[in-house]
Amino acid sequence: xxxxxxxxxxxxxxxxxxxxxxxxxxxxxxxxxxxxxxxxxxxxxxxxxxxxxxxxxxxxxxxxxxxxxxxxxxxxxxxxxxxxxxxxxxxxxxxxxxxxxxxxxxxxxxxxxxxxxxxxxxxxxxxxxxxxxxxxxxxxxxxxxxxxxxxxxxxxxxxxxxxxxxxxxxxxx
Numbered sequence: 001x002x003x004x005x006x007x008x009x010x011x012x013x014x015x016x017x018x019x020x021x022x023x024x025x026x027x028x029x030x031x032x033x034x035x036x037x038x039x040x041x042x043x044x045x046x047x048x049x050x051x052x053x054x055x056x057x058x059x060x061x062x063x064x065x066x067x068x069x070x071x072x073x074x075x076x077x078x079x080x081x082x083x084x085x086x087x088x089x090x091x092x093x094x095x096x097x098x099x100x101x102x103x104x105x106x107x108x109x110x111x112x113x114x115x116x117x118x119x120x121x122x123x124x125x126x127x128x129x130x131x132x133x134x135x136x137x138x139x140x141x142x143x144x145x146x147x148x149x150x151x152x153x154x155x156x157x158x159x160x161x162x163x164x165x166x167x168x169x170x171x172x173x
Contacts, residue, residue: 007032035072044070045140045151050077052094052154054164058085060094060156062124067151070132070144073098075122075151089128090158095150097131099123125150 009029010022049065061082067075075096085092099122102115131150138144155167 005032038068038072038074039070039143039146042068043141044068044072044144046153050096050153052166052168054156054166055082057163059083060085060126060164060166062094062096062153067096067153069098069148069151070138070146071098071148073148074120076120077122077124081124083124083126085126085156085164087126087128091128092156093127093130093152094154094156095125095127095131095152096122097125097150098148126156127152130155 007029008025010018010026012018045067047066047068049063050067051063051065053061053063055061059082061080062077063080064077066077069075075098077096083094098120101119101121102117103119104115104117105113106116108114127150131152132138132144135145153168156164157167159165
């Protein structure tokens, strides 16, 4: 659960020749420091928004918002997204997970191309099992397990007519 790894950052000074490794170390330091801050000061779960509602018998809609996963990643959904309801289970969990997408390929001499940007994104999922099912004593608002798994936003339950109802989760639970 607790990750108290020692962080290292690059020491800059006049005359130092910077390498790609130096810059990557600095980025890693800033990212890991922010993740640790999110986990231990704020905890995992939904921060704001990410409202879930049934659009039709075959579609659910998630509004824009922000969540934090157990690794401290920010899960940002900038706009509403509709998701088709698939699967035969009586209960489905609408969840969001962190993604990194490499973009903007640039030429590299003698090596073809390589991505020049990493875009942080979020992906919506419908799961048959709750993503935090093994979180005994590590509920939303706690530092969690430290792993970058999906965060449940709501449970969809089949009603007697075969339609769906939404049960909103409290702070990602």
